[in-house]
Amino acid sequence: MYATRPEARPATVEVLVDGVAVLVPAGASAAAAVLLAGSAAIRETAVSGAPRLPYCMMGVCFDCLAEVDGAANVQACMVPVAPGMRIARQLGARDALMPEAGR
Amino acid sequence: MSAPESFQAIIVGGGLVGSAIAWGLAREGLRCVLLDEGDIAFRASRGNFGLVWAQSKGMGAPHYQRWTRYSANAWPELARELADAVGADVGLHQPGGVHLCLSDKEMADRADRMAQLAREAGNSLPFHYRMIEAAELREMLPALGPSVVGASFTPYDGHVDPLRLLHALHRAFTGAGGVYVPNAKVERSDAAPRDFRVFAADRMFEAPRVVLAAGLGNAALAPEFGLSAPVRPQQGQVLVTERVAPIFTMPTTSVRQTMQGSLLLGDSVAEVGYDISQKPAVMAEIARRAVLSFPFIARLNMVRAWSALRIMPKDGVAIYDQSEEYPGAFTANCHSGVTLAGAHARLLAPMIAAGQLDGMMDPFSARRFDVRDAA
Ligand SMILES: Cc1cc2nc3c(=O)[nH]c(=O)nc-3n(C[C@H](O)[C@H](O)[C@H](O)COP(=O)(O)OP(=O)(O)OC[C@H]3O[C@@H](n4cnc5c(N)ncnc54)[C@H](O)[C@@H]3O)c2cc1C
Numbered sequence: 001m002y003a004t005r006p007e008a009r010p011a012t013v014e015v016l017v018d019g020v021a022v023l024v025p026a027g028a029s030a031a032a033a034v035l036l037a038g039s040a041a042i043r044e045t046a047v048s049g050a051p052r053l054p055y056c057m058m059g060v061c062f063d064c065l066a067e068v069d070g071a072a073n074v075q076a077c078m079v080p081v082a083p084g085m086r087i088a089r090q091l092g093a094r095d096a097l098m099p100e101a102g103r
Numbered sequence: 104m105s106a107p108e109s110f111q112a113i114i115v116g117g118g119l120v121g122s123a124i125a126w127g128l129a130r131e132g133l134r135c136v137l138l139d140e141g142d143i144a145f146r147a148s149r150g151n152f153g154l155v156w157a158q159s160k161g162m163g164a165p166h167y168q169r170w171t172r173y174s175a176n177a178w179p180e181l182a183r184e185l186a187d188a189v190g191a192d193v194g195l196h197q198p199g200g201v202h203l204c205l206s207d208k209e210m211a212d213r214a215d216r217m218a219q220l221a222r223e224a225g226n227s228l229p230f231h232y233r234m235i236e237a238a239e240l241r242e243m244l245p246a247l248g249p250s251v252v253g254a255s256f257t258p259y260d261g262h263v264d265p266l267r268l269l270h271a272l273h274r275a276f277t278g279a280g281g282v283y284v285p286n287a288k289v290e291r292s293d294a295a296p297r298d299f300r301v302f303a304a305d306r307m308f309e310a311p312r313v314v315l316a317a318g319l320g321n322a323a324l325a326p327e328f329g330l331s332a333p334v335r336p337q338q339g340q341v342l343v344t345e346r347v348a349p350i351f352t353m354p355t356t357s358v359r360q361t362m363q364g365s366l367l368l369g370d371s372v373a374e375v376g377y378d379i380s381q382k383p384a385v386m387a388e389i390a391r392r393a394v395l396s397f398p399f400i401a402r403l404n405m406v407r408a409w410s411a412l413r414i415m416p417k418d419g420v421a422i423y424d425q426s427e428e429y430p431g432a433f434t435a436n437c438h439s440g441v442t443l444a445g446a447h448a449r450l451l452a453p454m455i456a457a458g459q460l461d462g463m464m465d466p467f468s469a470r471r472f473d474v475r476d477a478a
């Protein structure tokens with residue numbers, strides 16, 4: 001479903017999706033990396049714990065919330081990948097007092 | 104226009120005030136119709152902060168303080184009966200609440216207000232409060248900022264999910280046989296003692312009782328029934344953060360955590376007429392005070408913001424009235440329809456069902472404004 005078009009840029013940037021290394025094209029979003037990795041979910045919702053994957057890919061639906069480099073509730077579709085980026089699932093509501101992650 | 108549809112009561116306005124009264128009347132066994140204008144109306148019931156708040160209500164108006172306290176006391180019963188009637192969880196959490204003070208002056212002013220309320224409460228329903236200094240307060244609310252000097256506390260306060268409340272009242276009302284008619288702005292009416300006709304949505308409704316609970320719409324409707332409802336819009340703005348794990352044990356007047364985890368930040372007041380545009384300066388001030396109160400809020404994402412119009416009676420005190428010219432016509436107007444839902448459903452509705460307001464409601468009559476204006 002998310003096969004990369006042949007004329008697209010080659011996958012050269014290595015990121016970690018839930019700890020697993022994935023190669024994605026430069027300029028792709030963290031949400032795209034999650035889809036390329038074939039993950040079952042990018043988050044579990046805060047109220048019911050339902051699993052979700054990125055949906056709109058344009059910053060509207062908030063279904064792509066993830067922990068990116070330690071920062072909670074980041075809209076992964078709005079963040080371009082960087083080498084070594086750590087993308088982890090957002091599990092439920094974030095801790096309010098969590099220190100700001102260096103991003 | 105088709106034949107008149109007969110009921111035992113017509114309620115105009117399907118916001119929190121009208122719905123709470125309508126549910127109370129339906130529970131008393133009356134056949135009711137609830138007429139509601141629709142999405143173009145200004146509807147405070149869909150934009151409020153959700154506090155059930157007794158502390159600081161009714162300065163200089165002991166009847167209003169008492170009425171608010173009755174409502175806070177009635178709230179657990181209301182929540183229970185809505186759970187029983189339609190299985191609704193409106194999220195009532197009533198552990199008491201605090202008003203945070205950010206300077207010594209704010210703390211002193213607050214202490215004066217609370218002392219006055221306690222004096223005015225008298226002995227029949229004493230007003231218990233505490234002024235709590237920062238050190239003790241920090242044990243109650245661990246994430247408090249260094250700017251917080253202290254707070255006032257009363258045990259009566261709490262909060263609910265106001266949208267769930269509105270929805271539950273509507274479901275309970277219709278579940279008890281009430282008829283809800285949306286997109287039904289009351290355009291015309293014929294009033295006679297205990298014999299009313301109301302025209303809305305190309306239909307005609309008749310009943311021996313009519314309750315005007317149309318929020319800001321009451322100002323125009325009331326004179327048709329020999330009543331007056333001098334209310335004006337007063338804007339309030341609210342900011343909403345992303346959801347976070349439970350952090351607060353109790354609500355404050357300006358920051359509270361919803362049952363789903365979002366923080367609501369609010370408490371602004373602006374006299375701007377029928378204007379619901381948001382003002383960046385007001386939003387910035389709400390955020391500034393919230394961050395002084397709880398510094399961690401600066402690191403949270405804001406996800407939503409809105410503004411809505413309170414229904415503010417001329418003197419800030421609720422208006423409940425019955426028509427002398429046309430007995431059977433009633434009005435209800437207030438700027439704390441969440442807080443007062445308990446009293447509206449459980450105390451006011453039975454009076455309306457009986458056809459007459461209790462004597463304790465006399466000071467709430469809009470006739471108080473005639474006296475003052477004449478003086
Ligand atoms: C920002 C903000 C924060 C608030 N916070 C709190 C709080 O924390 N705690 C609290 O207790 N209260 C709070 N309030 C106040 C509370 O929201 C209101 O007191 C309450 O919602 C009023 O309900 P209502 O039914 O009178 O009015 P509305 O909600 O305005 O409902 C009136 C209804 O009447 C209908 N209507 C109007 N004209 C007609 C007509 N001619 N024919 C038929 N229908 C008509 C409209 O469609 C509408 O549905 C807050 C308000 C605001 C704006």
Ligand code: FES
Pocket residue numbers: 031054055056057058059060061062063064065075076077078
């Ligand atoms: S996928 Fe919809 S906001 Fe990111």
